[in-house]
Amino acid sequence: MLAVLKKELLSYFNCLSGYVFLTFFIFISALYFSFINIFQALPDYQYVISNTTIMFLIIIPLLTMKLYSEEAKNKTDQLLFTAPVSITKITLGKYFAAVILFLFALILTTIFPIVLSFYASLPVAQIFGTYLGYFLLGACFISVGIFISALSENQIAVSISTFAIIFLFYVLDSFALNLPTGKISSAIFILCLIILLSYLIYNRTKNFFVPLICFVIGLLSLIVAYFFDLNIFDSAIYKILSWFSLLSHFNNFGNGILNLSDIVYYVSFIILFLFLTVNTIEKRRW
Amino acid sequence: MIDVKNLTKRYGKNIAIENLNFTVNKNEIVGFLGPNGAGKTTTMNIITGYIAPSFGDVLINNINIIDSPIKAKKIIGYLPDNPPLYPDMKVIEYLNFVNELKNAHANKNQIKEIIERLKISDVTEKLIRNLSKGYRQRVGLAQALIGNPEVLILDEPTSGLDPKQIIEMRNLIVSLKSDHTILLSSHILSEINAIADRVIIINKGKIVADNTPSQLSKNLMHGKKIIVRIRGNEKNILPNIEKNPKFKCIDVKKNVEPNCIDIVIENKNIEFDLREQFFNFAVENKLILIMMKPFDMSLEEVFLQVTDENQIDCEIEKTDEEQNNSDNQKNNESENKEVE
Numbered sequence: 328m329l330a331v332l333k334k335e336l337l338s339y340f341n342c343l344s345g346y347v348f349l350t351f352f353i354f355i356s357a358l359y360f361s362f363i364n365i366f367q368a369l370p371d372y373q374y375v376i377s378n379t380t381i382m383f384l385i386i387i388p389l390l391t392m393k394l395y396s397e398e399a400k401n402k403t404d405q406l407l408f409t410a411p412v413s414i415t416k417i418t419l420g421k422y423f424a425a426v427i428l429f430l431f432a433l434i435l436t437t438i439f440p441i442v443l444s445f446y447a448s449l450p451v452a453q454i455f456g457t458y459l460g461y462f463l464l465g466a467c468f469i470s471v472g473i474f475i476s477a478l479s480e481n482q483i484a485v486s487i488s489t490f491a492i493i494f495l496f497y498v499l500d501s502f503a504l505n506l507p508t509g510k511i512s513s514a515i516f517i518l519c520l521i522i523l524l525s526y527l528i529y530n531r532t533k534n535f536f537v538p539l540i541c542f543v544i545g546l547l548s549l550i551v552a553y554f555f556d557l558n559i560f561d562s563a564i565y566k567i568l569s570w571f572s573l574l575s576h577f578n579n580f581g582n583g584i585l586n587l588s589d590i591v592y593y594v595s596f597i598i599l600f601l602f603l604t605v606n607t608i609e610k611r612r613w
Numbered sequence: 614m615i616d617v618k619n620l621t622k623r624y625g626k627n628i629a630i631e632n633l634n635f636t637v638n639k640n641e642i643v644g645f646l647g648p649n650g651a652g653k654t655t656t657m658n659i660i661t662g663y664i665a666p667s668f669g670d671v672l673i674n675n676i677n678i679i680d681s682p683i684k685a686k687k688i689i690g691y692l693p694d695n696p697p698l699y700p701d702m703k704v705i706e707y708l709n710f711v712n713e714l715k716n717a718h719a720n721k722n723q724i725k726e727i728i729e730r731l732k733i734s735d736v737t738e739k740l741i742r743n744l745s746k747g748y749r750q751r752v753g754l755a756q757a758l759i760g761n762p763e764v765l766i767l768d769e770p771t772s773g774l775d776p777k778q779i780i781e782m783r784n785l786i787v788s789l790k791s792d793h794t795i796l797l798s799s800h801i802l803s804e805i806n807a808i809a810d811r812v813i814i815i816n817k818g819k820i821v822a823d824n825t826p827s828q829l830s831k832n833l834m835h836g837k838k839i840i841v842r843i844r845g846n847e848k849n850i851l852p853n854i855e856k857n858p859k860f861k862c863i864d865v866k867k868n869v870e871p872n873c874i875d876i877v878i879e880n881k882n883i884e885f886d887l888r889e890q891f892f893n894f895a896v897e898n899k900l901i902l903i904m905m906k907p908f909d910m911s912l913e914e915v916f917l918q919v920t921d922e923n924q925i926d927c928e929i930e931k932t933d934e935e936q937n938n939s940d941n942q943k944n945n946e947s948e949n950k951e952v953e
Contacts, residue, residue, distance in 0.1 A: 330713035334699075341701040406697035406756065409661040410714045411686040612665045 331407070331420025332427070335394070339428055348389050352432040355382050360439045370447035372440040373457035377581050380461065380574070383468050384493050388486035390425045391472025395608070399480035408612070415605050418473065422601060425469045433462060453583040460580025463593040467573055468493055470600035477607045496573050503568035513563035514553055520567070521545035614639045614764060614794040615660065620669035622655050622818075629655045630818040633669070637796050642786065644809030644826075645798035646916060652818040653798045654694055657766050660796070661691040673764055687715075690762035694769050696753025700742035704733060704752055707741060708759060717760030724759070730785065731755045746773035754782075758789075765789065767797040771804060783808055802916055814916060838863075838880070838908035839887055844873050844901040853898050854878070859890055870903070877908055 339345030359375045398404040407417050440454055472489045479485050507513075524545070525538040532538070552559055569575055573596070576589045615637040622629040630652035637643045647653050658664045660671050662678045662685065671678045671685075678685040699707060708728070712719045719727075728734050731751045736744060741752065750773055757765060770786065771779045779801075786795060787808050799805050805812055806826045814822040814829075822829055843850055847867060854862050854876065864877035880887040888905060895902045 330710060330716075333713070334702075334710050337706070338699070338701060401697070401699070402693065402695045403697040403699055405658075405663055405691070405693045405695075406711070407714070409663050409686060409689065409691045410711075411683045411716065412714060413683065612663070 328412070328416040328420040328423075331412075331417050332424045335421050335424030336427065338393075339424070344389055344393070345428060348386055348428065349432055349435070351389075352382065352386055353435055355379060356436045356439065364439070364443055370443065370449055371453070372443055372449060373453045373581055375439065376454070376457045376461050377577075380464065380577070381497075383465060384490055384497070386429075387465070387468040387472045387493055388489040390428065391469055391476050391489060392482045392486040393476070394421045394425065394473050395477040395604075396480045396482050396485045400482070408608075414608050418601055418605050418608070422470065422473055425473065426466050429465050429469065430462065433458065433465075450583070453581070456580045456583050456585055459585070460577045460589070463580075463590065464573055464577050467593055467596045467600075468496075470597045470604075474600045474604045474607070477604045499568055499572045500575060503565045503572070506564045506568070508562035508565065510557055510560040510563075513560040514549060516564045516567070517549055517560075518546070521549065614641075614674055615796060616670075616672040616675075617656070617660065618670045618672070620656065620659060620671065621667050622652075622659060622664070623667045628818055630659075630815070633815070633818075633820055635813055635820060635823060637794055639794055640790060640792070641811065642790055642795045642797065642809050644805035644812045645796060645815070646802065646805060646812055647798075647815040651815045653815065654768055655818075656815070657691070657693075657768050657796070657798065661689055661766050662686050663691075663693075687760070688763045690757035690760070690765045692753045692757040692765075692767045692770055694772070696749050697756070698741045698749055698752060700740070702741055703738055704741060704744070705737040707752065708737075708755060711756045711759050715760045719759055719761075723761075727755050727758050730758075732781070747775060747778050750774060751778075751782075754785075761792075763792075763794060765793050765795045765797075767795065769799055770797055771799065771801065779804070838877055839891065840875060840877050840904075840906055840908045841891060841895075841902060842870065842873050842875050842904035843895070844903055847874050850874065850900060851876075853900075854894075857894060859885065859894075860887060873903060 339348070356375065356379055359378050360372075363369055363375050363378070364372060395404070398407060408414065437458075440449055443449060471492055475489045475492065476485050478488075521542060525542040528541055529535065529538040573593075576592055579586050579589050617633055617635050620633040621631050633652075633656060635643075645653050645656070655664070659666045660673075660678070662682050665679060673685040674688055676685040676688075699710075702710065705724075705728075708724055711717075712724060725734075728737060731754060733748060733751050733755060736748055736752075741749065744752065750770065754767070754770060757767070767786070771782050774782055783804060786797065789795060797805075797809070809826065811824065812822070812826050812829060813820060847865070851862065851865065854860070858881070860878050860880050862876050863879050866875040869875045878887065878891060880890075888907075891905065892902070894900075
């Protein structure tokens with residue numbers, strides 16, 4: 328795992344992408360710092376961090392697009408997958424390389440609040456919380472990026488798809504607000520989700536019975552819930568979609584609330600996508 | 614050392630390889646031959662654990678590559694048809710990375726030894742993207758040798774090399790034989806002939822021949838043909854031979870040597886040794902026999918014959934009875950499958 332991690336970190340700086348990423352990241356952070364903290368003379372550095380989440384749209388594809396797709400294109404995956412190392416370790420090595428570079432950039436930006444602290448008293452808890460949330464959010468998007476990178480060897484397709492998916496996460500909240508809140512439409516939405524989930528299980532396992540059982544159980548629970556407690560369907564679509572929203576969890580950190588459930592949510596999200604990545608590569612071998 | 618059992622790989626409805634069975638013994642060099650698309654690379658990819666088979670098993674030193682991939686991969690060095698190189702790395706960086714990746718714990722001296730053995734010491738500080746095809750191929754092989762794996766799987770190791778490098782590579786592979794088991798594929802038949810102890814020819818995903826190069830050509834000929842050089846006049850010699858009911862003359866070359874003719878003679882009855890018969894015949898007819906040798910096929914001819922669609926069913930006699938039995942089993946199984 329360490330060998331892959333070192334190699335990936337080295338490769339960021341062997342080609343331009345590492346430098347481009349750092350320059351872009353620090354430049355945009357500095358820009359927001361100047362606007363908010365210097366020109367408007369606000370001590371709240373956490374606004375700078377919150378505002379720069381928009382950068383993820385650009386920097387995440389930059390960090391993750393080549394992780395697996397370049398290996399597949401150069402056929403170097405043959406070296407990795409025939410070496411006595413498990414695919415999980417290779418994936419973790421690649422993932423942590425991207426996360427370390429991101430963390431490094433983040434640490435570099437701490438110079439802004441440090442400088443600021445000489446001139447004003449800072450809301451330290453909020454800044455620290457925002458940094459932690461920002462890091463976890465970035466780490467989640469990186470796990471999405473590495474998953475998409477394992478899907479194709481075309482880097483342009485991978486970077487555009489990563490951009491699109493991250494964009495979807497951004498607009499999920501406002502998108503969910505405009506969806507119907509009726510009980511029947513909610514029930515239909517949940518039914519669609521059950522069908523989708525059953526299909527995904529079938530697609531992965533090629534086994535007919537497991538998804539069928541899942542579907543039947545899901546359908547029965549839906550029917551039982553519909554007839555016994557109709558109220559849980561109240562604006563259920565919004566509730567479900569906002570549960571998926573990474574950004575709504577981030578807002579808690581910005582308010583200085585360190586909620587364990589948010590951290591667990593982010594970590595589970597990362598584990599899920601890393602698992603999907605390993606699974607995708609394993610499946611391709613068969 | 615390498616045991617391949619009933620190996621089958623399917624891509625949807627397409628069958629890449631079907632029911633392959635073969636063994637590579639310790640310290641043996643086995644050449645893997647076949648036309649393009651025959652399934653050589655697929656087989657090698659499965660043996661090295663890069664892809665998984667649809668059915669069947671691969672045992673490396675009695676370790677199943679599917680059940681214990683990490684253990685099995687530790688004793689395999691693989692050079693794919695496209696050397697897996699990172700263009701942005703320097704050669705030495707790359708070799709160090711492979712050393713760490715394989716957890717091979719090779720020290721600097723061991724890596725240096727490999728570098729010297731493959732004659733790449735003058736490019737170690739160069740970026741791989743700037744290397745010529747020949748150097749890339751050698752760096753690829755250096756990568757396979759790191760960790761001194763017992764089994765080497767080399768997919769066309771000499772492709773892209775110039776004639777001098779091909780001979781060097783050939784010598785290198787032969788020198789590796791003493792402490793490695795090698796399975797290599799190649800399009801260059803003379804190369805396989807020169808270095809392999811045994812040849813496995815596959816066509817359309819099935820093994821069509823498995824034997825030593827010399828035995829292979831002999832078996833295909835069934836020992837039926839010899840070439841003889843006789844001193845004397847053609848008019849006196851040929852009618853005599855043609856009259857004899859035991860053999861027939863199929864080709865005549867004149868003046869290979871002054872006042873001599875070369876005749877290719879075929880046995881009409883396979884039960885008798887043609888050489889003995891012809892010798893007796895020559896004594897009886899007072900022919901001056903200057904040379905007699907079996908008319909062997911070159912490996913090229915063997916290859917073309919066994920991979921030719923119409924000839925696949927031609928029987929290839931194997932000296933090894935076990936191989937014969939396993940082949941029968943294999944044929945029976947594939948027939949059964951077709952029936953199904």
